[in-house]
Every structure is written in structure tokens, then in C-alpha cells.
Amino acid sequence: MSAAAAAYAPASRQGTPCRPRLVSVPTGPAVDGPAGVRRRLRPTPLGRLVVLVVVAGLVTGLAFTAIGGGGGPARTITVEPGQTLSQIAAARLPAVPVDDAVARIRLANNLPSAQVQAGQRLVIPGG
Template identity: 45%
Template sequence: MSALAWDHTELGYAGPAPKRPHLVLVQGGARTTADAGGVRLTRRGRLALFLLVLAVVAVTSLTGLRGAGASEPLRAVTVAPGETLSQIAVAELPTLSMDQAIVAIQIANNLSTAQVSAGQQLVIPSS
């Protein structure tokens, strides 16, 4: 027996080489859930479902817009000479840890680093 050829006589088979199994296409196949008695959704049903989803999305978006106007206005602070972002974060956002407060201020002001300069205006997000 070689690595590239299979000798069926070495395994005790007599006669012609056995055929390799192969896939056979069977007409009809497995039954779908609709054929087996499942729920069938008509065109009118799909339209009703679509309109229901659309109504839910509209209501939730309008509710979200109404709630967005109720938030408190953003505060702004001016960086004093020698003041660091960590000092401002601890003083302005005492409910957050220092790391969380620094990140919140960086995100609110689109800062890529923790470097601030004297006279710079920083927006303080609500905590």
C-alpha cells in the first residue's frame, strides 16, 4: 500500500473495488414549518406587523426626544494657571472616580490627551 494509492485487497476485500458513497438528491426534501402546520404570515399580516413595528419606533423616538430636552444645561469651567485636568475632574465630578471623571471630561471636550492649558474652556458633563 502506498501513500497515494489504496489497495482494497490488503484490507480483505475481494473482487472489484467498492464504490465510494456519494450524496443523492431526493425530491421533496424535508418539510418546512409552514407545511407542517406552523404559522403562515400573509401579505396583509406582514403589512400589519411592519406598521406595528414602525409605530413602536416612532413612539420610542418621540419619547426620547421629549426626555432629551429635560436634561440640565452643560457647565463650563476655565482652566486656571497651573491647574491640571485631574484636579478639575475631582473638583467638578466628585461622584465619579478620578479616572472616570477625566475620561468623561475628555469625551465631552473631544480631547485626545489629558493636557490642558491655562485659559482653556472645558465643558463639564453631568454625572
């Protein structure tokens, strides 16, 4: 079947049994419309869900990048005797306000408080 497809359509007449018959269904350029005219795509519900998940993933990734500093590699340091987390934050992240720098270091190291001990190794996030 080159330019047409066959479809099943039951013939119905009152009083007579239905016999199937074939009906020609147009395909190709006859259905596509005039050349150069694009038809609007209509996404399915599954397609909409996929787009939503991808967009949500991108937004979440950008948010984590913005919160975590997003720039530069992380460094590891060892806490010296007498050092506080605020001193480390001020020295290692000078471009960031101290309270924000302390929060970033706590998040990067899963610290429950701002207390650190001598000899403890800390990851300093980039940024």
C-alpha cells in the first residue's frame, strides 16, 4: 500500500447483517498539509511529566550549586589547637560573610554545632 492505508469500517444497514469493508485512509503529504507549514506538537501526559521532572532536576541542581558556593574545588584542612570555626571560616573564605562561611563549612562536614577540636579534618567548600 503505497500512498494509502486500509482501515476496517463495518458497514451497517438496517435489517441486514454487518459485513466488514475496507476504507481508504489518506497518508503522506495529503495529511501533512501544505509544504512549509509545521503542525504544533501536543505532548502526552507522560511527555509533560518527563519535561516537568527534567526542569525540576535542573532547578534543584542550580539551587544546590548556588547554596554550596558552586565555584572552585573543595579543600581539606586540619584544625590547629586554639582555632575556632569562625576563625577558619574568616581565613579560608574571606569573600563570604563569616556567618555564611561557618554555615557552609558546617553543611560540608555535617557538623551538628560550630564546635571543632584540634586535629579534626574539615572540608572547606569552594567559593
